[in-house]
Amino acid sequence: MKQGKVWLTGAGPGSSGLLTRRGEEVIEKADLIVYDALVGEEILSMLPEKTEKISVGKRAGRHSASQEAINELLVKEAKQGKWVVRLKGGDPFVFGRGGEEVLCLQEAGIPFEMIPGVTSAIAVPTYAGIPVTHREDTSSVHIITGHPQKDGADRTDYEALVRLNGTLVFLMGISNLEKILRHLQEAGMAESMPAAMIEQGTTARQRKIVATVGSLAERAKEAEIQAPGILVVGKVCARSEKMEWREKQRLFGKRILVTRERKKAKDLMAMLQEEGAEVWNLPTIETIPLEIEKETFETLEGKDASCRGREKWFVFTSPVGVECFQRLCRNYKKDMRDFQSDQSRLKIAAIGSGTQVRLMEMGWVADLVPEEYNGKELGRALGKESAEDAKIFLIRAKQGSEDLTEALYKAKRNWAEFPVYETALKKRESDMERICQLLEQDKVDLYTFISSSTVRGMAEMVGVSCLKGKEAVCIGAATAATAREYGMKVLVAENATIESLVKAVLEWAKSGGN
Structure with missing residues (x-):
């Protein structure tokens, strides 16, 4: 039996483009992937289908597994000789409790490796057009947890933070947003200080509210901002309007499903992502x-x-x-x-x-x-x-x-x-419940099909009712006809090429698709 090992791996804030190359390498060779709720759906869709996966779903207010249970799971599986990837959103060691898991593995004698991820504290503001430092505004950035201690007490020294005059990034702070902003003002921060709240940063559902310390709480409440999100406070937030780039991408805000096998879909997925789409891969047939x-x-x-x-x-x-x-x-x-x-x-x-x-x-x-x-x-x-x-x-x-x-x-x-x-037809046994739930909740904006068999495979996999009324871009008249049989609204690519398919997707988005 081979020796078990655990790789504590950061998945980044959501976009698959921000997953590190080392992270991809260990994911490909894992026997088991234990992942959190904050791992982006775009990344989950690219996990090897035959690899065993366990969701431990840790998210503020909705813990489906205790930290102790997760620790025990990692030790147990590694002792069985499995190569385990513990996949965590962002960086496992920036308020991700990765350190606790490492200590548990060390005490149990389990070999481990720590693979850092792109932290949301830096990436999410960047995707919102906010540089966390700028020589004209600040020379320091500080990352603070927005969660209180276990006993409910907030031991953050707000007066010290205000004196630093740097950019403040609060992770997991949405539920305590009003308190944090009030404490900052009580500690001497001007209510006119720029501040921003960014929801689901780096994904298709990214939203941002840029206001001031005095007005942000009310603005965020009006916009019904939900977790996951981060709070950024500092002069750099005022640069967001001029420096925003993500919102200008032609497919920003669009979630697109690609139904080809991943190996054959790489070019299509890359082209859609280059235009700003969040791309989920769900192969419906196999060759x-x-x-x-x-x-x-x-x-x-x-x-x-x-x-x-x-x-x-x-x-x-x-x-x-x-x-x-x-x-x-x-x-x-x-x-x-x-x-x-x-x-x-x-x-x-x-x-x-x-x-x-x-x-x-x-x-x-x-x-x-x-x-x-x-x-x-x-x-x-x-x-x-x-x-x-x-x-x-x-x-x-x-x-x-x-x-x-x-x-x-x-x-x-x-x-x-x-x-x-x-x-x-692709027989997908793993994570079907999660996939069907996403499709039933209309989380996908557009489906892409390159053959009639991919359409039939999708219908077989998730059920005809999930496709009725949904929008699709197809290659070929025959493919389009099959999609229409299932009640889908169809746009046909001009030619049977990936470039033509992407062009049709861009036309769909320009015409106000979804």
Whole structure:
């Protein structure tokens, strides 16, 4: 049995972009992830699906597990030989009780590692356009807990804080906001001192109220500011209006669900995040490469009499198809030379630019890419470009679209299906209760789908009722039609590319989406 170990890891304030690289590394190799309620949903959606997860849900006023119970859990699981990541919002050692957990592990003889996180005390003001220091305003910043002691007493020396004349950042102070501001004024702070309250900083639901020490409590009450949030007091708060940047991003405030497998969705997610969206990843299908016998694979070489002297086409309808075909080539030690011969002239067609790029990475250049990236146009283009007696191999999914074959039929072309992979509905057993609850509570602003199977997978996973009336951006008319069958409001990307999908999302947001 391997030796158990615990990594106390900071998840940052919410945005997945603020999770450290070291944090990502240990998350990927963990057997168990024990996480708090303050870990951002964007980060939770990227946790490895097969990894065991336990929510201990610590949040002010809603403790679902005591600190003692959490300590015992970490020790117990590590003693069973598990690699445990204790994932905590922000930095575990800035009022996160990480020190208590470390001491408990040390006393139990459990190996541990401390991985700092980006603290909300610095990141959240930054995302709100507030620099916690500025040479013209202050030369110091001070982080204070907004929670009283266990006995209810507040032992903060407010007079000392006021004398420091620095930026004051109070964490977990929303419930005591009025008291904190009153104590600061009683200690001599001018009621005109700029102050700000920031709710759910770095996430899509970020809100800020910038006022003064004298008026902030009332303003926050009117706006119904809720936890989690932080209080910032100091001259730097007055710079927020000029320095704000987050609110200017085109997808700020939008939560977007991506339904592709994470590995294949990285580019799409990065592009949406670059525009300011909070992106949740929930794969609804999985790709399963098909095992094909060598003898069957070699039929593509066209050595039999039916192919001799005829033009031969390999037609790829997705990057996944190219990857699975390449895998078979590696397995059977084949390359371009094996498929090209005097007896059968090989040409290659790709449905779109993404597939074309994958082929180029393989060293193959597509002879044909339709102007519109869909099966119908690909079939029409093949009908025009291919010889009447051409042998056309459709190298694609087992459940391929009929649009392509209908177009080939109309063009009176002969084709043969050569499936190299199949898609299956994703069986997600872990954290389904949390996911369904989020969707039922309308926490998602927009769904994105790249195929009909991803739509059906979502309906199967969360139920048809969760999709009715929701907004979606789709690639392809067939995908859009499937989404409409489930009662969704649909916008269709102009082309079957990730860039076109993002463009459609931006158009949706510009038109006041959600």
